[in-house]
Amino acid sequence: MAQEEQSTRSIYTDLDDASTDEEINKWERTFRLWRETLKEHWGMLTDELSVKLSMLTVAGFMIIAIFAPFIATHQPLQRQFQGDAGIIQDKWAEPSLLGGDTEYLLGTTAEGFDIFSQLVYGTRAALLVGLIAAFFTAGIGTLVGLVAGYYGGKVDDALMRIVDFLYGMPLLPTVIVLVAVLGPDLWNIILALIILQWRSTARVIRSQSLSLRERPFVKAAEVAGAGDWHIISRHLAPNVLPMTFLYGSFGIAWAILAEAGISFIGLGDPNTVSWGTMLQASRAYSALSFGAWWWFVPPGICIGLLVISGFLIGRGYEEITNPKIQ
Amino acid sequence: MSGNEVLLEVDDLKKHFKVNQGWIASLVESFGRGEPDYVHAVDGVSFELREGETLGLAGESGCGKTTTGMSLVKLHDPTAGDIVYDDTRLSEASDAEIKQFRQNAQMIFQDPFESLNPRMTVYDTVAEPLRIHDIRNETARVQRALEFAELLPAEHYFDQYPHELSGGQRQRVAIARALVLDPDFIVADEPVSMLDVSLRAGVLSLLDRMTDEFGLSVVYISHDLSLLRHMCDRLAIMYMGKIVEKGPTDQIIENPQHPYTQALINAVPVPDPAVGRERVELQGEVGDVIDIPTGCRFKNRCSEYIGDVCDQVVPPLEAKTDFEQDVACHLYDSAEGYDPYQEMTGSPSAAETGDEPESTPADD
Numbered sequence: 001m002a003q004e005e006q007s008t009r010s011i012y013t014d015l016d017d018a019s020t021d022e023e024i025n026k027w028e029r030t031f032r033l034w035r036e037t038l039k040e041h042w043g044m045l046t047d048e049l050s051v052k053l054s055m056l057t058v059a060g061f062m063i064i065a066i067f068a069p070f071i072a073t074h075q076p077l078q079r080q081f082q083g084d085a086g087i088i089q090d091k092w093a094e095p096s097l098l099g100g101d102t103e104y105l106l107g108t109t110a111e112g113f114d115i116f117s118q119l120v121y122g123t124r125a126a127l128l129v130g131l132i133a134a135f136f137t138a139g140i141g142t143l144v145g146l147v148a149g150y151y152g153g154k155v156d157d158a159l160m161r162i163v164d165f166l167y168g169m170p171l172l173p174t175v176i177v178l179v180a181v182l183g184p185d186l187w188n189i190i191l192a193l194i195i196l197q198w199r200s201t202a203r204v205i206r207s208q209s210l211s212l213r214e215r216p217f218v219k220a221a222e223v224a225g226a227g228d229w230h231i232i233s234r235h236l237a238p239n240v241l242p243m244t245f246l247y248g249s250f251g252i253a254w255a256i257l258a259e260a261g262i263s264f265i266g267l268g269d270p271n272t273v274s275w276g277t278m279l280q281a282s283r284a285y286s287a288l289s290f291g292a293w294w295w296f297v298p299p300g301i302c303i304g305l306l307v308i309s310g311f312l313i314g315r316g317y318e319e320i321t322n323p324k325i326q
Numbered sequence: 327m328s329g330n331e332v333l334l335e336v337d338d339l340k341k342h343f344k345v346n347q348g349w350i351a352s353l354v355e356s357f358g359r360g361e362p363d364y365v366h367a368v369d370g371v372s373f374e375l376r377e378g379e380t381l382g383l384a385g386e387s388g389c390g391k392t393t394t395g396m397s398l399v400k401l402h403d404p405t406a407g408d409i410v411y412d413d414t415r416l417s418e419a420s421d422a423e424i425k426q427f428r429q430n431a432q433m434i435f436q437d438p439f440e441s442l443n444p445r446m447t448v449y450d451t452v453a454e455p456l457r458i459h460d461i462r463n464e465t466a467r468v469q470r471a472l473e474f475a476e477l478l479p480a481e482h483y484f485d486q487y488p489h490e491l492s493g494g495q496r497q498r499v500a501i502a503r504a505l506v507l508d509p510d511f512i513v514a515d516e517p518v519s520m521l522d523v524s525l526r527a528g529v530l531s532l533l534d535r536m537t538d539e540f541g542l543s544v545v546y547i548s549h550d551l552s553l554l555r556h557m558c559d560r561l562a563i564m565y566m567g568k569i570v571e572k573g574p575t576d577q578i579i580e581n582p583q584h585p586y587t588q589a590l591i592n593a594v595p596v597p598d599p600a601v602g603r604e605r606v607e608l609q610g611e612v613g614d615v616i617d618i619p620t621g622c623r624f625k626n627r628c629s630e631y632i633g634d635v636c637d638q639v640v641p642p643l644e645a646k647t648d649f650e651q652d653v654a655c656h657l658y659d660s661a662e663g664y665d666p667y668q669e670m671t672g673s674p675s676a677a678e679t680g681d682e683p684e685s686t687p688a689d690d
Contacts (some may be wrong), residue, residue, distance in 0.1 A: 216436075217443040221454065223399045224459075
């Protein structure tokens with residue numbers, strides 16, 4: 001076949017001989033295109049005030065989480081003692097903001113822990129759970145969705161039956177059972193959340209890739225001889241990526257809420273301070289009836305702020321991926 | 327267009343699609359009556375494509391012309407029959423031979439808004455086939471292909487995304503992508519039907535240049551007979567998955583023989599009010615492609631229906647005595663002495679030549 005090809009006329013004939021033609025620097029070019037796309041998306045995203053504020057909030061929490069040891073005034077799980085004698089625990093100290101003990105910015109708990117320090121370290125747990133769970137739920141969901149949607153048939157059936165099975169399990173009760181079995185550890189909570197949350201991403205990405213697979217540009221790649229993996233990675237994945245990001249940002253908020261819920265029930269990690277465990281402890285010591293509102297209000301506000309920010313960013317990104325809802 | 331060597335031979339190609347009914351229904355069926363339903367999209371099509379030749383596939387929507395085109399570039403695996411490319415039967419070809427075939431068979435799609443990946447730049451789109459086949463001189467080749475497609479200056483288009491281009495420019499990018507591998511033949515599926523009329527001429531002349539300068543063979547798929555007449559050396563008219571008439575373009579356009587071809591050509595408007603022409607209007611709808619009728623597939627709509635022979639015997643596509651093109655119709659005498667009346671189930675002798683024409687279009 002090769003000989004025949006050469007005998008026919010071709011506008012490329014001279015190019016086959018001359019091999020020293022300058023090629024475009026691929027890496028530089030790819031990098032530049034990525035930067036342009038990101039810049040464009042960033043511009044659209046930060047166009048809206050609510051999204052901008054949400055991003056500032058998340059960024060603020062991130063800084064707090066990273067520099068927690070420098071910001072916190074005390075060890076979060078170290079009991080505070082009154083005076084130098086070291087005998088009596090410093091319980092229920094009022095916040096220094098309200099004219100209480102100058103040592104404790106937000107007061108202390110019934111157990112004698114510094115609330116401000118707990119709040120600062122709790123940010124770490126919240127962001128850890130949120131980011132890791134969201135990363136893996138979006139990642140696994142996208143991969144499963146792409147494979148199921150592209151291959152279809154039996155592969156699709158098998159994967160989607162697994163998703164259906166997971167859909168049959170209610171989130172919180174299942175996570176409670178899993179954590180009860182695996183042990184109350186922050187990583188087990190994250191694992192349980194990942195196992196249950198990739199289902200919705202997988203479904204949406206599958207439906208997207210089902211329709212993408214039939215588009216002529218995928219057919220064109222097939223005609224050119226592209227393999228399955230090439231089509232999935234070059235043609236399907238870039239087109240579902242905005243959806244992945246969207247589900248990722250919603251996933252952050254969901255995971256933080258779920259972790260707070262689990263901790264509040266009492267299945268949280270006893271060795272880690274999270275906002276959920278703070279709420280749980282304040283309930284256990286009936287802070288509400290003692291009027292010690294400074295114990296449970298700050299973690300509640302933090303959970304609310306972070307979750308709302310996550311949703312608002314997701315919402316803002318949704319407008320990019322789906323211009324119809326603008 | 328002097329090359330006479332056969333490049334591609336399509337041999338009784340069939341493509342049937344199973345009617346999708348969900349897994350419970352198919353499970354029930356596997357215990358029950360057994361045979362699932364099939365859509366007979368392409369049902370026994372044979373033709374050959376010579377080097378440097380342009381062949382037109384015409385017919386109305388749903389006649390199987392696009393499925394035929396997709397089978398030609400191996401987007402579908404045929405249900406039966408085969409395609410022979412360069413002495414290789416594609417059904418038996420090795421992986422290396424398939425790869426070679428992929429490099430030489432390209433397709434241009436109907437909708438330029440759908441045929442380019444919205445997240446790939448023009449450069450990446452055109453360079454993709456080169457990367458798949460590991461061909462050197464990527465940049466120079468891409469540039470040459472874009473320049474050929476009259477996207478000038480080529481560098482200006484490298485980093486543009488499809489949404490920044492007009493329909494005509496997109497179709498030119500699609501053509502550049504098809505040409506960048508230097509293929510032997512291209513299937514063009516309605517290449518200009520989605521474009522504005524003002525842009526069509528430009529793209530058509532580009533396609534024309536493509537066949538001339540590359541020595542390409544092209545299969546044009548279209549329902550637009552005037553376009554096919556302009557572009558093609560030979561024509562094949564399809565109806566319900568079969569070719570009903572095949573031959574040189576001028577012969578078919580000026581002297582159509584099959585009743586369906588006549589109706590199609592009559593439907594093309596003539597921009598001259600003085601031209602009086604016998605109107606042959608088609609009655610009824612295209613038949614059922616799942617439950618194929620016996621005999622001739624066109625019998626229900628045919629104005630020349632001649633009775634039982636049309637009902638019972640499938641007319642083969644064959645050379646006829648009186649004209650150049652091949653026609654699949656019982657109206658004309660076979661050049662090779664084939665007698666359809668011998669195959670009839672009833673009394674073969676009773677139905678001799680000249681059955682009284684039952685002009686009423688039977689509606690069964």
